[in-house]
Amino acid sequence: MKGQVLRKKRRQTSQVTDEKRLLEGKERIASAAAALFLSNGYHNTSVREIAQKASLSVGSVFNYFTSKEEILFFLFSHNQERTEVVLHEQRAEYERLKEQGVDPKQLFLLVYERYVRLIDELRRDVVLGYQEMKSLTSAERGRLLAGEERIQSLLEEIIAYGVEKKAFPAGDVDLKAHCLLVLAQSWAVRHWALKRFSKVGDYFQTLLKLALGILESDSAAVNEIRTLDDTVNGFAQSLRRVSP
Amino acid sequence: MKGQVLRKKRRQTSQVTDEKRLLEGKERIASAAAALFLSNGYHNTSVREIAQKASLSVGSVFNYFTSKEEILFFLFSHNQERTEVVLHEQRAEYERLKEQGVDPKQLFLLVYERYVRLIDELRRDVVLGYQEMKSLTSAERGRLLAGEERIQSLLEEIIAYGVEKKAFPAGDVDLKAHCLLVLAQSWAVRHWALKRFSKVGDYFQTLLKLALGILESDSAAVNEIRTLDDTVNGFAQSLRRVSP
């Protein structure tokens, strides 16, 4: 009943032919769009606003992108590509330094700092990713998350190496990696709460202490605490009943 | 931009008069809406869909809420209220336990566990908050953030108490609190990456070790490392030049 009746036109490719000009235009528009998406959200930003911010007419935006959604896609892709490159560099560095016998702690911190600085570089896009991930198709989302998983794997690998070298206690490697990832990303996602660090270097300088705390945290002492914990039974028990 | 714009005049009160019915209706609608917002996003959810899911007519939705936006507000304020209550309990517990001379570590962990469990309870809403914060008016957003700041203050206060009691090293109290907050929230926000913990209790059981690692992390050892760091100069320097 609802079957397609009319011939659909194939959606045509971007209209601008000059490759260099096309890319420049895309970047100009995407940059304007990113700012607006960030402050107002993707859905609250109209193409007209983007065009205005990029000092273009509405029509021109569609000479560079075939749809509004492609702008978002472009931003994510850019993010993706950059991440891939850095990931590759990091892995190479890691292999090289490991061979040189560099201290695992230092080794980890070097790679981790690199990641934190990447987050800083891509701050806008990371936030955009958090906000608009629900809008993506699962395929697109998959690609984005795959990137993260590869990062986490790299971190886990390095931590495992540290464990092997007795630099860190064993156990909970995956959660440690996850937490360090989250803390790095929080520089972008909750940047408003970290205003006291004016630059990412300042942030990292402080963060690395906590990071080492995480890496060196051990299960032994904690179990002991847990034992104590049970003595405050009433309160702890009541907590268990909170969530439905 | 849209968020700041003057709202058009609009019926200011819901049509339903009976206070009890009104609240029941609101909750029914908001619950349906929350599920949809979560899986499709606020902007990709139409009022008609909400009405259908809540087994109501479109018109009826507007008898309970004056706008779609208000449904979002309702969800957030519900979150707020719940958080306020727990915050109040936590503070009371904290004061009581402090008086009883409970070990600061335990004390912190008790309060922190309570918070982690709250996050679990409000998981949907926390995620919604991350995603749709941009759809709120700045006033609404302010209220939301104020709540978080109060939580963070409480955590800071307890950490400071631990420092005072020599349970934790001094320094970086605010960042420590911030990080612990973020890690708690990651249970909601990056839940997909924490699937190996089937229940929040499992998660906390492991997380608390890292949390203690963070709390006990010190600046001394780190500085020593940084000294070493400088020996790998070339690589480290190059990192500094990464972000533009």
Added chain:
Amino acid sequence: MKGQVLRKKRRQTSQVTDEKRLLEGKERIASAAAALFLSNGYHNTSVREIAQKASLSVGSVFNYFTSKEEILFFLFSHNQERTEVVLHEQRAEYERLKEQGVDPKQLFLLVYERYVRLIDELRRDVVLGYQEMKSLTSAERGRLLAGEERIQSLLEEIIAYGVEKKAFPAGDVDLKAHCLLVLAQSWAVRHWALKRFSKVGDYFQTLLKLALGILESDSAAVNEIRTLDDTVNGFAQSLRRVSP
């Protein structure tokens, strides 16, 4: 590169729920649309114009149809259904009359008249079909043409029956059927050239004579003429060279 990024909303069904009202509305809108499509063409008619002509708001049109193209589809479907019904009746009548031993000429004319009157009834839609066939998908076009082929087959069958009964000379049955079909449709398609016939009955009254002329046309006499034709050689030859 152009891959779909954002989740698409499933296009929702017509918004009006009351079945009767929905159909009435559809017919009202489609009727207004048909008039406009006919005089201005489908592409030169905007939904706004349709809405105005149907005394509705633009939005309301989309409460009844999910797209402009569905209006066209509706018109064609209506045409299709009507044609199917009549075709069925015609075949039944044909079988019945044949059994009664009715004169093949009369039999043919009865069925043919029925078809001409159907064309009159669906005049607008037939013209629309001619004009917008190129806009249809091949599936849709196929359905439309299949209907015509079935009619033509019926006509051919009856002519063949007449041939068998020696009412018509043998030969060219398919072309005869085709021509009679075309002449019937010309009442719709070139109606402007047939203004002197105020009603379809008048048209048929005259057309039937020519129709019989076609049915009774024979090959014998013609061959004789062609022989003569060759004597005017120069002119006839030159004609052959016209098309490239």
Added chain:
Amino acid sequence: MKGQVLRKKRRQTSQVTDEKRLLEGKERIASAAAALFLSNGYHNTSVREIAQKASLSVGSVFNYFTSKEEILFFLFSHNQERTEVVLHEQRAEYERLKEQGVDPKQLFLLVYERYVRLIDELRRDVVLGYQEMKSLTSAERGRLLAGEERIQSLLEEIIAYGVEKKAFPAGDVDLKAHCLLVLAQSWAVRHWALKRFSKVGDYFQTLLKLALGILESDSAAVNEIRTLDDTVNGFAQSLRRVSP
């Protein structure tokens, strides 16, 4: 409606000055356009597509034509001119042969064959005419129809001459001419249904028999039939009541 609307002011002459180049360019573009118009329809063909097919830039198209509409006009007027020329030739031939005392039947067939072959030659444009007539201004449309009327007049004239010479029975001259016109055009318009004739010559060879059948059809015999018809009263009556 749109067709009637006042055109906005616009550069009235093509930019290209060299007369010969201008015409060549126009023909090149129009030829590309015709192919696209025919397969996709006028409205589903963009100027960019035309330019591409003609291996030109979009801008250049507008150096040769002042508007897209003008391309359509050009195609039709080309058609017109060709028809005018042939019409003129036909009339001359007709006068000449009449003087020579050629048999009216042959005479008619010669002229008619010429017309059928013209249709074949202009097949694309004829189809375009049927499809896109609604896209023309009424003035343009008028010119097109005037051409057809002149053809029909010529045919009528020849038929009348045949009647005078007792070659054809009297009566219904206009309808006969109309029908023969339609059947000739059906070679273009419903070409898909005439695939069994591989060339226009084959088609005409068969068509001419039916054409003679039409020309020689008489009213007398028919009236007799009609009388018979009334005996099958019930069915025939019911038919009359079909159209509303």
Added chain:
DNA sequence: GATGAATGAGGTTTCATTCAT
């Protein structure tokens, strides 16, 4: 004279909101 990026009017479509029933 040729080019193709820029333009903006206008098209279709969605959807929050209103209001008569």
Added chain:
DNA sequence: TATGAATGAAACCTCATTCAT
């Protein structure tokens, strides 16, 4: 109070046309 059809503003997008190079 509940309903759901009607509304129209505003969104995305297309494309004929212009014009600086």
